[in-house]
Amino acid sequence: MKKKILATLLAATMVLGLCACGNKEVAEDTTATAETTEATEATEEAAEEAPAADLDFSQGGNITIWVAENVVDFTQQQWDAFIAANPDYAAFTATIEPVGEGDAAGNMITDVEGGADVFGFAQDQLARLVSAGAVMPVMGDYESFVTSSNDAGSVAAATVGGTIYAYPITSDNGYFLYYDKSVVTDPSTVEAIAEACDAAGKNFYMEINSGWYQTAFFFGEGCTLTYDTDDEGNFTACNIDYASDKGVKALRNICDLAAHKCFQNGSSMSNATNVAAIVDGTWDASAAKEVFGDNYACAKLPTMGGVQLSGFGGFKLLGVKPQEDAAKLKVCQDLAVWLSNEETQLARYEAVAWGPSNINAQASDAVKADEALSALAEQLAYTIPQGQYPGDYWTLATSLGDDIINGTISSSSSDEDLMAVLQNFQDTCISYAQ
């Protein structure tokens, strides 16, 4: 209300308005007398020492939650259930907004204070978020909850340096092959798929200008690319060997794929036309079923040149923003636990078919029977868990992919040319780590 009044007075008393805000802040400054100590240590102690009973939840407050569009309703139901299960928190209200996992991190970083209190994001954003101070370290009981109930890969994905920063909610952020079985009869090799698609005049989609999908080729050939991070989300070292014979072979494979007539760059089922095969993730399962109808089928990624394609196994996480109000912080943390526990993960699987990261949920029969998730599980044997990568890496990878698509690099390039490109790529990747 105060803000609204301020707004109406704005035009006339701009300066006075500023003063009023200023007063408020001064007051806050003087009341906040708590000593600040080394960031993580303090919270670690705090989580263990401060008993929850001291907190006063009657003040209430509004908690903003950002999740992907298709789970907005689901999250609303879970919030209601959460409040029903925790009557102490009844004074709190929730605003659930559809902000996709791609946008959430970017928005949070732009304005941490204006952003959501609890938000879902894809794990590759974690280091950015930690660096911008937009996620709260997960400590004490919460930490043991995360480590004990989720699979090892997802816990590693939620960790930056030595600290856990997020609550895993899915282990399905990987990719595999969807195909139309009336067109593609042999989904085991790229060559066979491309040939079938070429013959049928259909399209074969793979997003080769994405740093996420590109690794399928490089990791498949045995290359590595990882970054080391410190506790603050800074990148300290880059382990990469793309500029090698293996790398050249992988790059040549990408070029060969791009040279096929049927090849289209892309990984979104609903943006794909005339599609017979697409490398995509579980989130597109329903769209794929719709498009392929009775011919819907999925499989692990094919081989290319006799080598199994690899790639990232990724995770979706839930983050809690650092809070200035201890009671609200507790509610947010409990909510994050609620939204990432076994029951909710199973319910979420049933509602929108997101593959759980919770070990018990993964063992459930329904999850095991899911076609897309089994294809993913099969593929996971060949992938590496996705760690943290600087934002510049994704940009660079897109540039590399675009150079292939527009023919700057092609299958007719010599090995020396490809090596030069990869050397440049590798040097640039290394330069991102200070």
Place this chain on the structure above:
Amino acid sequence: MAKDGNSKDNVKKYFEVVKEGFVEIGSIFKKGDWKTRVSYLIFGFGSIMRKQFAKGIALLASQIIFWVYLINFGLKYLVKFNTLGTEKKGFNPDGTVKYGDNSFLILLYGLLTIVLILVYLTIWYINIRASYKEQKILEQGKALPTNKKFFSSLLDQNFDKTLLAIPVLGTFLFTALPIAFMICVAFTNYDYDHQAPAKLFTWVGFENFKNLFSLNTNGFGSTFFVVLAWTLVWAFFATFLNYFLGIAVALLINKKGIKFKKMWRTILITTIAVPQFVSLLYMYKLFASDGIINAYLLKWGWIDSYIPFWQDPMLARITIIVVNLWIGIPYLMLMASGILMNIPADLYESATIDGANSWQCFFHITLPYMLFVTGPYLLTQFIGNLNNFNVIYLLNQGKPQSMGLAAKAGYTDLLVTWLYKMTVNDTNYKMAAVIGIMVFVVTAVISLIVYGLLPSVKDEEVFQ
């Protein structure tokens, strides 16, 4: 040369004015009575004592507001302005966060405070002069204007102040201040690694400009020049192709004997009426490698594999210029139709009598007339196209990228779309600010050069 002399004179004049101001402040203090002298400390004191309440209270209020602002708000930001804050973020024992200094707000409000201090000094000066003026009028035995007259003057001889108060304040607060802020940001290290409120940023001098002009492989330097070159090429084609084709279409529609003139015009201008985010996003999908155009060309067997409209750098640039024709021609057609009707008909009559054919008429009458009349418009169009965000970004977001270009820049990126990506996607504000300054420099240089060349730029008074 003459221009140089002028600007030197202007600078000289400016300093003289300032000097006179200071001299005046001293002499008023000497000659002023006690009411005027108290006004040096208390704004509007002289006016209030002389029953000029409206003016006096306004002055006094501005002084009170200023001090309340400064003490409660401005000062705490101003004192940290030179470091942009030193206290880091931390956590309280109960697990809540304690934000330290917010460099962003320190910079923003520090800047605002500095400007307000300058405004305050100006008001102080106005206040002294007003008081002295009243004193002199009274000494001469004349009557001071009543308060009522003061108000009614705001609708008459001072009407300009009434009309301009809000716009000037608004453009100061929402345009000038933010621009000053971003210019300052160009001299800091404000980026993704130094994001308020969690982290501090600070002054780094010319570091970012050095980065821009460093020509190593991963530096901004080479990329900047590629983007700049395309920006200029794009603006040239987008302006002149549209211009000439627009005139051509207008001539076609206005040709004698052509029927349904209104219908042709109406069909074309639907592109102006339909919001660009709809039509351009649709156009993007239309030309996609798996879009409808490629799909039909493949179905009909006209092509073997898709045409990479957006993937190939050269083709993407051409496609964008062509789509821009689709957007721009109707606009130019409308404008040209209007102007063509203004060309005196007897010019054509006498030319036809002299045996000129329609081509000669066009090149000797129509075109020179159009160019003369629309010279300034072409300049503003050119500058508008330098900053034409919508067409580029809604179509293909500046893609394709390349290993040869740094910082997410693509081959169809303009400086502004590149700047946008840096701001929104990368939160690399420091480099975005530097690019923004470069855009300004480019725009200003082109404007200055072209403006000097235009034949139709005359003194504005001539028209009245």
Place this chain on the structure above:
Amino acid sequence: MNEKTSSLSRKRHIGNAVTYAILIIMSVVWLLPFVGLILQSFRSYVTEFGGMVDYVVPKEFSLDNYIYLLKPENKFTLWFKNTFIIAFFTSTLSTMIVLGVSYALSRMRFAGRQAIMKVWLILGMFPGFLTMICLYFLLKNFGLTQEGAIPGLILISVMTAAMKYYVCKGYFDTVPIALDEAARIDGASRARIFLTMIIPMAKPIIIYQLLESFMAPWCDYVFASYVAFGYSDSYNVAVALQRWVWTNDYQGFFTRFCAGGVLVAIPITVLFMLLQKYYVEGVTGGAVKG
């Protein structure tokens, strides 16, 4: 003699035929995208497919997309209303500002007049995106982001509207100053002259200004998405609809995007067609006066 005229008229006929041919081809090229847009909007996302396809004519015509959009729980009507509110207030208030500024700069001579025009010219040379982040935090300070995004957007466009005074001032410049002088001799105040003489004469330019500033908010995606900052109740149509094309979260929303685009385009197109005459006058006048 007769032969000559007939050959001339034949020439003219051929010329006209060529012209008609060009115009017809152009009309097709100009209208086809819109025809495509409209056709796609009738492809059902329920029974057919809401994503991209490689054909234009839907297999079956359906109103599913429009029904989806018009259901209040899907918020499109809300976004539409938001945009309309922004457009309405922006256009009326900023037109008032522009008229006032143009009058002052065109008719009155005062200290600082040149300075104001020069400063605005210089400020206009900086790209607008540069200052978005700063404006966002300024607005946030007054509670005019997220929930308050709509008044915030109106405030910004109204407060900065003055910098677009050129066209209107150019128009006022062409009105003879002798008219003002005569009225002033008769004792009319500046305000009176402005309101009772200049404004009625400026009808075309006022409508031009209203129309221009009314249309702009419908396309404002960049700044509006910044100010709304993830608060979907404050979105305008451009912010909301672009997500359906660009974000992977919205699988199969393309046909709904098309339908939304059609719904947005209809009122603006109608308005534009009705006021076309004035718009042309504004464009021409603006071009001539720069």
